Amino acid sequence: MKTVRTRFAPSPTGSLHIGSARSALFSWLLAKHHGGKFILRIEDTDQKRYVENAVEEFIEMLAWLGIHHDEGPDIGGEFGPYYQSQRLELYQKWAKWLVENDKAYYAYDTPEELEQINQERRAKKLPPGYDGRHRDLTDEQRAAYEAEGRTPVIRFKMRREGTTQVHDLVQGDVEFRNNTLQDIVLLKSDGFPTYHLAHVIDDHFMEITHVTRSNEWLPSLPIHINLWNAFGWEIPAYAHLPVLLNPNGKGKLSKRHVGTKNESGEQILVLVKEYKEAGYLPEALVNFLTNIGWNFGDEREIFTVQEAIQRFDLSGVNPANSAYPIEKLDWINGIYIREHTSIERLAELLREPLQKAGLKVDDEVLLKVTPLVQTRITKLNDVVELAGFFFHETFIPPAKEDIIQKKMDAASTIKLLEATLPRLEALETWTTDAMLQDMDALATELALKRGQVFGALRVAVTGQKISTPTFETMEILGKDESLKRIRLAIDILKG
RNA sequence: GCCCCAUUCGUCUAGUGGCCUAGGACGCAGCCCUCUCAAGGCUGAAACACGGGUUCGAGUCCCGUAUGGGGCACCA
Numbered sequence: 001m002k003t004v005r006t007r008f009a010p011s012p013t014g015s016l017h018i019g020s021a022r023s024a025l026f027s028w029l030l031a032k033h034h035g036g037k038f039i040l041r042i043e044d045t046d047q048k049r050y051v052e053n054a055v056e057e058f059i060e061m062l063a064w065l066g067i068h069h070d071e072g073p074d075i076g077g078e079f080g081p082y083y084q085s086q087r088l089e090l091y092q093k094w095a096k097w098l099v100e101n102d103k104a105y106y107a108y109d110t111p112e113e114l115e116q117i118n119q120e121r122r123a124k125k126l127p128p129g130y131d132g133r134h135r136d137l138t139d140e141q142r143a144a145y146e147a148e149g150r151t152p153v154i155r156f157k158m159r160r161e162g163t164t165q166v167h168d169l170v171q172g173d174v175e176f177r178n179n180t181l182q183d184i185v186l187l188k189s190d191g192f193p194t195y196h197l198a199h200v201i202d203d204h205f206m207e208i209t210h211v212t213r214s215n216e217w218l219p220s221l222p223i224h225i226n227l228w229n230a231f232g233w234e235i236p237a238y239a240h241l242p243v244l245l246n247p248n249g250k251g252k253l254s255k256r257h258v259g260t261k262n263e264s265g266e267q268i269l270v271l272v273k274e275y276k277e278a279g280y281l282p283e284a285l286v287n288f289l290t291n292i293g294w295n296f297g298d299e300r301e302i303f304t305v306q307e308a309i310q311r312f313d314l315s316g317v318n319p320a321n322s323a324y325p326i327e328k329l330d331w332i333n334g335i336y337i338r339e340h341t342s343i344e345r346l347a348e349l350l351r352e353p354l355q356k357a358g359l360k361v362d363d364e365v366l367l368k369v370t371p372l373v374q375t376r377i378t379k380l381n382d383v384v385e386l387a388g389f390f391f392h393e394t395f396i397p398p399a400k401e402d403i404i405q406k407k408m409d410a411a412s413t414i415k416l417l418e419a420t421l422p423r424l425e426a427l428e429t430w431t432t433d434a435m436l437q438d439m440d441a442l443a444t445e446l447a448l449k450r451g452q453v454f455g456a457l458r459v460a461v462t463g464q465k466i467s468t469p470t471f472e473t474m475e476i477l478g479k480d481e482s483l484k485r486i487r488l489a490i491d492i493l494k495g
Numbered sequence: 496g497c498c499c500c501a502u503u504c505g506u507c508u509a510g511u512g513g514c515c516u517a518g519g520a521c522g523c524a525g526c527c528c529u530c531u532c533a534a535g536g537c538u539g540a541a542a543c544a545c546g547g548g549u550u551c552g553a554g555u556c557c558c559g560u561a562u563g564g565g566g567c568a569c570c571a
């Protein structure tokens with residue numbers, strides 16, 4: 001049996017899109033499931049849209065997600081080169097072969113002439129496209145156009161009769177009527193191939209066994225089938241993957257939505273690098289993406305990539321597009337943070353967002369703080385707001401009204417905090433348990449609720465109304481610092 | 496305009512003719528736990544787009560309608 005070879009073939013026109021990443025992921029899962037190879041190929045045949053560093057970023061983001069390619073522009077391979085711009089001679093050679101075998105022809109129409117054809121067709125309520133007027137040019141006519149200085153394109157002589165039937169691994173049996181097809185351009189006048197030509201030639205010579213791509217390509221599938229047949233090459237299996245729609249289900253999740261917000265005012269992240277920067281874990285993102293359009297079985301939502309690889313099967317891929325269920329990602333990320341990440345690793349991961357927020361991170365403190373934040377954050381970045389105060393150079397004191405708890409006023413709060421001081425000072429061991437016991441007793445003595453005592457201390461000591469648990473926090477802060485902050489809170493209340 | 500694809504709770508999904516009184520998950524609501532916030536536990540509301548067939552029997556098969564998505568470039 002042939003080695004399964006799949007590929008991800010992005011155009012270097014920008015940063016890696018979350019939808020493209022999902023397609024790449026499915027393609028990779030398919031290859032790995034069969035113990036095959038996953039290839040990265042760069043489709044840079046549109047010189048106008050080329051974006052600098054796009055390739056480097058694709059590779060970086062795929063690696064971050066754990067999607068490692070076996071062949072590609074950075075690591076090579078025996079089927080290279082992996083940039084289409086470096087394979088021009090191959091496309092030109094085979095385009096010419098098609099012309100010589102009467103399966104393609106030179107067309108000399110100018111962009112203006114093509115635009116005019118389109119307008120006329122639209123007026124006649126015909127689909128836009130080319131009418132094939134240069135299909136049967138005589139040698140003299142061609143010579144005349146050449147003499148005018150026109151550079152031709154090579155167009156495919158599309159078969160117009162009958163139907164083209166294909167079995168798609170995801171979509172099932174699909175049938176197209178050939179009379180709706182056009183003589184598409186294969187080789188542009190600048191000598192670069194179009195997608196159609198390059199895709200067939202590359203997938204043939206790179207020995208791709210399963211062509212995976214988004215279902216936006218489904219309408220051009222008959223073109224490709226006819227091309228394969230014209231070449232007389234063996235046709236690989238095709239799998240048209242569903243695409244991600246906007247969370248409201250309207251329109252595909254598009255790069256144009258970068259920086260825009262959904263109805264509830266939340267930012268819709270569409271670039272993989274944005275997810276990285278927002279503090280999502282790659283394994284959580286992969287788990288999340290794998291659950292859209294495919295399902296693990298066993299009613300399990302959380303699983304490792306290895307488990308997904310074992311079970312992944314294209315027949316289980318849902319052919320329908322899906323609204324992007326972004327709210328599920330926070331839940332999954334939270335699970336990975338609290339159930340699948342060790343304290344040591346989490347501490348390591350937390351350092352970056354903290355530092356990015358301009359804080360000076362003490363590793364020892366961080367390691368103590370990490371278990372306290374683990375169940376309280378859904379994204380790595382949340383640590384800054386919740387526990388950033390541990391790393392402030394100078395303490396940011398709370399506002400007066402924040403210290404005062406429910407059903408209390410400044411006077412009673414002062415009394416309370418002043419009562420805590422001698423007792424905390426007298427504590428022999430500065431531990432959470434000791435503090436908890438003692439302050440609990442104090443609450444009873446003062447006829448206050450635990451929440452009132454603990455809450456006032458929390459705000460005094462952290463400067464925040466929402467924070468890590470009070471006594472755990474005080475234990476980490478240390479006795480001197482904690483008492484200092486309580487005294488400061490009393491001053492604030494008095495002032 | 497023409498062509499292709501899809502359609503189960505708000506959303507992601509299970510379901511491949513009888514096991515479906517339609518299952519799970521997110522989100523939402525309520526309760527419990529609780530020093531804040533989380534986490535955790537329990538409970539609840541919530542769907543087969545519509546209309547015709549086929550069949551003893553249809554969420555599951557067929558046809559139509561509606562809705563949604565996509566395509567129709569010297570872009571990929």
